[in-house]
Amino acid sequence: MKSIPFLVLNRQYKEIKDQIGLAINRVLNSQYFILGNELSKFEDEFAKYLGVKHVVGVNSGTDALIMALKVLKIGKGDEVITPTQSFIATTLAITEVGATPIFIDSNPDTFLIDSDAIEAKITKHTKAILPVHLYGAPCNMKKIMDIAKKHKLYIIEDACQAHGAAINNQKVGTFGTIGTFSFYPGKNLGAYGDAGAICTNDDVLFEELIMYRNYGQKKKYYHTKIGINSRLDEIQAAILTVKLPYLHSWNIKRNNIAELYRQHLHKTIKTQKIIDNGISSYHLFVIEVDNRNKLKDFLEKNGVGTLIHYPVPIHLQECYANLGYKKGDFVTAEESAKKILSLPMYPELTENEVKYIAQLINQFYSF
Numbered sequence: 001m002k003s004i005p006f007l008v009l010n011r012q013y014k015e016i017k018d019q020i021g022l023a024i025n026r027v028l029n030s031q032y033f034i035l036g037n038e039l040s041k042f043e044d045e046f047a048k049y050l051g052v053k054h055v056v057g058v059n060s061g062t063d064a065l066i067m068a069l070k071v072l073k074i075g076k077g078d079e080v081i082t083p084t085q086s087f088i089a090t091t092l093a094i095t096e097v098g099a100t101p102i103f104i105d106s107n108p109d110t111f112l113i114d115s116d117a118i119e120a121k122i123t124k125h126t127k128a129i130l131p132v133h134l135y136g137a138p139c140n141m142k143k144i145m146d147i148a149k150k151h152k153l154y155i156i157e158d159a160c161q162a163h164g165a166a167i168n169n170q171k172v173g174t175f176g177t178i179g180t181f182s183f184y185p186g187k188n189l190g191a192y193g194d195a196g197a198i199c200t201n202d203d204v205l206f207e208e209l210i211m212y213r214n215y216g217q218k219k220k221y222y223h224t225k226i227g228i229n230s231r232l233d234e235i236q237a238a239i240l241t242v243k244l245p246y247l248h249s250w251n252i253k254r255n256n257i258a259e260l261y262r263q264h265l266h267k268t269i270k271t272q273k274i275i276d277n278g279i280s281s282y283h284l285f286v287i288e289v290d291n292r293n294k295l296k297d298f299l300e301k302n303g304v305g306t307l308i309h310y311p312v313p314i315h316l317q318e319c320y321a322n323l324g325y326k327k328g329d330f331v332t333a334e335e336s337a338k339k340i341l342s343l344p345m346y347p348e349l350t351e352n353e354v355k356y357i358a359q360l361i362n363q364f365y366s367f
């Protein structure tokens, strides 16, 4: 029996071990650990990669989202429109700044925020739309941008799973007012610890973010604003700079693996639809199936690791009971949560492994 874990990071590490070692040693020898040249270099290179004016490295994707909302002065009394099907951090950021999340159901085909349902939820309190490019798949940004423009709303893109995903060759994260990224180790571009970034084309917001992440100071010990401490450290920045040039080829490999899954899975197995002219970064490869839990156990017994992203839509999470949502409020997301399953997806997955997984799934459904 094969053993195919859900995620294997050491296959990638082995390929770049020497470069990583050199980068970490460079930082150790410099004895400079916070807000130095490594961070500036990574920020410049990631900005170039994205095709955006500014990148600000921070502690995590969650911090990136919180800081985006903060510098846009979104807080108590404000509403932010966001999908109920996402990782919890998207909504945690909204409630962390004191604003109210207004949830939107999923589109049944793309598994992403249903952009046709957004406009009906706009009130005089709405300040921003916070779409999530979930699993690496780009949202319908044209529609979302049209709505935002019409109602004068900010857009904060949660691109924490979508490094390199694009629409018409424009990278996601660069369509809205601000884009946010996570470099959590398992991400397409992953650090070896917590790390994140914010991108923007707005010079004023950039200046605010630079101060906000560093105790609200521009000049040491002179605090113009009330800030926090959220900086991407030099070791993580050096690691990310080593990895960044590989990101494009890793994403191509992920796309090839997605293609292989689609070729070998029986055609009735539902997979995530990618919008026209969109390219997914395939952070995750998600199928939607009946008898999901039994399939998961069957795959586990046959050595294949899978995960569920995510089993409970955010409006039904216990921590948000106070928001007053109930079962049945967002039928598509709730149904989807019962059926979705993420299959192994990493650039180093072999063709034979993908075929083996697909065959097991077909066998389970007697195709």
Ligand SMILES: Cc1ncc(COP(=O)(O)O)c(C=O)c1O
Binding pocket: 059, 060, 061, 062, 063, 086, 087, 089, 090, 132, 134, 158, 160, 161, 181, 182, 183, 184, 194, 195, 196
């Ligand atoms: C969609 C989404 N948003 C936000 C986050 C938060 O990022 P982090 O774990 O770096 O705080 C993550 C990642 O974990 C994510 O997947």
